[in-house]
Amino acid sequence: xxxxxxxxxxxxxxxxxxxxxxxxxxxxxxxxxxxxxxxxxxxxxxxxxxxxxxxxxxxxxxxxxxxxxxxxxxxxxxxxxxxxxxxxxxxxxxxxxxxxxxxxxxxxxxxxxxxxxxxxxxxxxxxxxxxxxxxxxxxxxxxxxxxxxxxxxxxxxxxxxxxxxxxxxxxxxxxxxxxxxxxxxxxxxxxxxxxxxxxxxxxxxxxxxxxxxxxxxxxxxxxxxxxxxxxxxxxxxxxxxxxxxxxxxxxxxx
Amino acid sequence: xxxxxxxxxxxxxxxxxxxxxxxxxxxxxxxxxxxxxxxxxxxxxxxxxxxxxxxxxxxxxxxxxxxxxxxxxxxxxxxxxxxxxxxxxxxxxxxxxxxxxxxxxxxxxxxxxxxxxxxxxxxxxxxxxxxxxxxxxxxxxxxxxxxxxxxxxxxxxxxxxxxxxxxxxxxxxxxxxxxxxxxxxxxxxxxxxxxxxxxxxxxxxxxxxxxxxxxxxxxxxxxxxxxxxxxxxxxxxxxxxxxxxxxxxxxxxxxxxxxxxxxxxxxxxxxxxxxxxxxxxxxxxxxxxxxxxxxxxxxxxxxxxxxxxxxxxxxxxxxxxxxxxxxxxxxxxxxxxxxxxxxxxxxxxxxxxx
Numbered sequence: 001x002x003x004x005x006x007x008x009x010x011x012x013x014x015x016x017x018x019x020x021x022x023x024x025x026x027x028x029x030x031x032x033x034x035x036x037x038x039x040x041x042x043x044x045x046x047x048x049x050x051x052x053x054x055x056x057x058x059x060x061x062x063x064x065x066x067x068x069x070x071x072x073x074x075x076x077x078x079x080x081x082x083x084x085x086x087x088x089x090x091x092x093x094x095x096x097x098x099x100x101x102x103x104x105x106x107x108x109x110x111x112x113x114x115x116x117x118x119x120x121x122x123x124x125x126x127x128x129x130x131x132x133x134x135x136x137x138x139x140x141x142x143x144x145x146x147x148x149x150x151x152x153x154x155x156x157x158x159x160x161x162x163x164x165x166x167x168x169x170x171x172x173x174x175x176x177x178x179x180x181x182x183x184x185x186x187x188x189x190x191x192x193x194x195x196x197x198x199x200x201x202x203x204x205x206x207x208x209x210x211x212x213x214x215x216x217x218x219x220x221x222x223x224x225x226x227x228x229x230x231x232x233x234x235x236x237x238x239x240x241x242x243x244x245x246x247x248x249x250x251x252x253x254x
Numbered sequence: 255x256x257x258x259x260x261x262x263x264x265x266x267x268x269x270x271x272x273x274x275x276x277x278x279x280x281x282x283x284x285x286x287x288x289x290x291x292x293x294x295x296x297x298x299x300x301x302x303x304x305x306x307x308x309x310x311x312x313x314x315x316x317x318x319x320x321x322x323x324x325x326x327x328x329x330x331x332x333x334x335x336x337x338x339x340x341x342x343x344x345x346x347x348x349x350x351x352x353x354x355x356x357x358x359x360x361x362x363x364x365x366x367x368x369x370x371x372x373x374x375x376x377x378x379x380x381x382x383x384x385x386x387x388x389x390x391x392x393x394x395x396x397x398x399x400x401x402x403x404x405x406x407x408x409x410x411x412x413x414x415x416x417x418x419x420x421x422x423x424x425x426x427x428x429x430x431x432x433x434x435x436x437x438x439x440x441x442x443x444x445x446x447x448x449x450x451x452x453x454x455x456x457x458x459x460x461x462x463x464x465x466x467x468x469x470x471x472x473x474x475x476x477x478x479x480x481x482x483x484x485x486x487x488x489x490x491x492x493x494x495x496x497x498x499x500x501x502x503x504x505x506x507x508x509x510x511x512x513x514x515x516x517x518x519x520x521x522x523x524x525x526x527x528x529x530x531x532x533x534x535x536x537x538x539x540x541x542x543x544x545x546x547x548x549x550x551x552x553x554x555x556x557x558x559x560x561x562x563x564x565x566x567x568x569x570x571x572x573x574x575x576x577x578x579x580x581x582x583x584x585x586x587x588x589x590x591x592x593x594x595x596x597x598x599x600x601x602x603x604x605x606x607x608x
Contacts, residue, residue, distance in 0.1 A: 042454070043453050043454055043455035043456075044453040044455065045453065045454075046324075046451045046453065048320075049463075055465060058461055058463070062454075062459055063454055063459055064451045064452065064453055064454050064459050064460050064461075065451075065459070065460075065461050065462070065463075066319075066320065066323055066451060066461075066462045066463070067461075067462065067463035067464060067465055068316070068319075069316065069342060069343065069346050072312065072313070072316040072319075072343070074313075075308070075312075075313040075314075075316035075317050075319075075320065076316050076317070076319050076320035076323070077320060078280075078306065078313075078317050078320060079278070079280065079316065079317035079318060079319060079320020079321035079322070079323070079324065079328070080320040080321065080323065080324045080451055081320075082278060082304045082306065082317075082320075082321060083278060083304075083320075083321045083324035083325070083326040084324055084451075084452060084453070086453075087324075087451075087452075087453050104309050104310055104312075104313065105309070105312075105313050105316070107309075108308075108309035108313065112306075
């Protein structure tokens with residue numbers, strides 16, 4: 001008897017994505033679809049797409065979706081969730097979107113404890129516009145607008161979103177994961193499922209930061225990009241859970 | 255006749271919205287409209303609605319985007335500098351064809367300007383403000399009662415056209431107290447919101463977006479929007495002609511300025527000068543044809559505004575050279591008195607006689 005052991009998640013459209021070879025978005029999209037399928041929530045999901053490479057996420061995930069202006073997804077999610085508290089609302093945002101132009105929106109959505117889930121994709125660069133410096137570009141990293149490498153005296157320091165948001169009382173679940181190797185992908189999916197469960201249980205704001213590779217704008221082969229995540233990004237952006245509903249209290253006391 | 259209540263314009267606007275079925279309000283404090291969010295924060299929970307004080311004007315307008323996209327009746331309010339901040343979101347709301355009501359209780363500008371009444375956001379409201387080829391339906395009340403009536407209509411118009419509607423008031427309308435009647439008229443038949451984000455259960459998923467990378471599609475989208483604006487121009491123009499029948503001079507004014515002008519007309523008529531008022535109630539669509547017709551009958555039209563000449567340009571388009579157009583404006587929070595307006599009109603009529 002033939003048993004199907006691997007198939008496309010039901011929440012994904014059967015299409016090929018527009019992402020570059022070696023890009024992390026496809027993996028993260030798939031994890032999102034798998035979690036939606038496993039939780040059986042596709043009929044009550046509302047997603048909000050960002051501005052950036054993943055603006056077209058609605059071409060891949062088959063659920064009700066908004067397309068936001070740059071950085072404003074958490075505010076749109078707030079409006080939607082307040083009208084339909086029973087919907088499961090997620091935003092999908094890149095680093096320029098969430099940590100630069102949309103910093104106010106993400107901080108205050110977390111501070112209010114909006115019961116939404118945020119997928120934050122940190123690849124340390126602006127992808128769609130062609131490789132400019134991001135708020136999360138690491139020290140020494142060369143981009144088209146930091147051609148000599150990010151120097152703290154000139155371009156300042158990278159923003160650590162997960163750590164920053166974990167200080168807020170409204171945040172219930174905050175984790176940072178990576179998707180460059182299978183063992184990390186398995187851990188990433190667990191974190192994402194936990195984030196959605198946090199929302200389903202009405203516990204408050206949840207966010208998973210994904211370290212993701214961008215070989216095209218990093219100017220690397222996909223293999224080298226995987227190594228770069230391991231060697232350069234993770235030391236700057238340590239992985240782990242920064243806040244869980246269980247630890248919420250202790251974090252607050254800390 | 256229903257019961258009349260004495261209420262400030264800002265609170266009346268808020269209550270009218272609630273009675274029109276608005277259950278969601280997102281805003282940010284700014285003078286002179288603070289009574290609107292304050293009233294909503296108390297009132298909406300009483301009717302099962304929700305008020306959120308946003309972290310910024312920008313966030314507030316995108317919360318409106320989210321709630322409007324979710325199918326709710328939703329409103330935000332602000333005053334001039336705050337409305338400037340909302341312009342990005344207003345462009346997205348117009349592009350995504352979402353219905354909502356935006357109240358601008360105008361104050362003097364540019365920049366931080368002042369906190370006293372002004373009409374200097376006319377261009378911003380009627381000619382764009384945000385990017386892209388879009389229009390708002392713009393309603394301009396001249397009394398607190400009219401603000402109430404127009405707010406109630408605004409929600410129906412927004413739903414009818416799937417378009418943001420702006421109620422353009424000023425600091426006077428917002429802060430003055432007047433006896434008001436809340437007249438609930440039966441809601442008109444409106445199209446179902448089958449495009450709204452509600453969860454894709456038993457239907458294909460819905461998508462609310464403004465990105466069209468293919469220029470052929472984006473042009474098609476723009477042409478569809480333009481068609482809607484033409485429909486508005488055909489069906490929704492509102493204008494009051496006050497004592498225009500026998501008028502030898504017409505004063506054109508809207509909002510608070512129009513109200514003051516009515517007293518100026520009384521003074522002028524006591525002096526034997528037959529003056530009349532044309533008062534646009536919809537600033538978009540603008541009553542161009544009224545001005546075309548009136549220009550056939552009078553030689554002089556005096557435009558009065560609390561700015562340096564913004565509606566003036568629309569009057570010129572309507573009149574199209576058929577009559578002399580004069581302008582009198584006060585700005586920066588200064589309000590023209592009825593005597594000032596009467597003096598201006600009298601001067602024009604007398605110079606004409608020489």
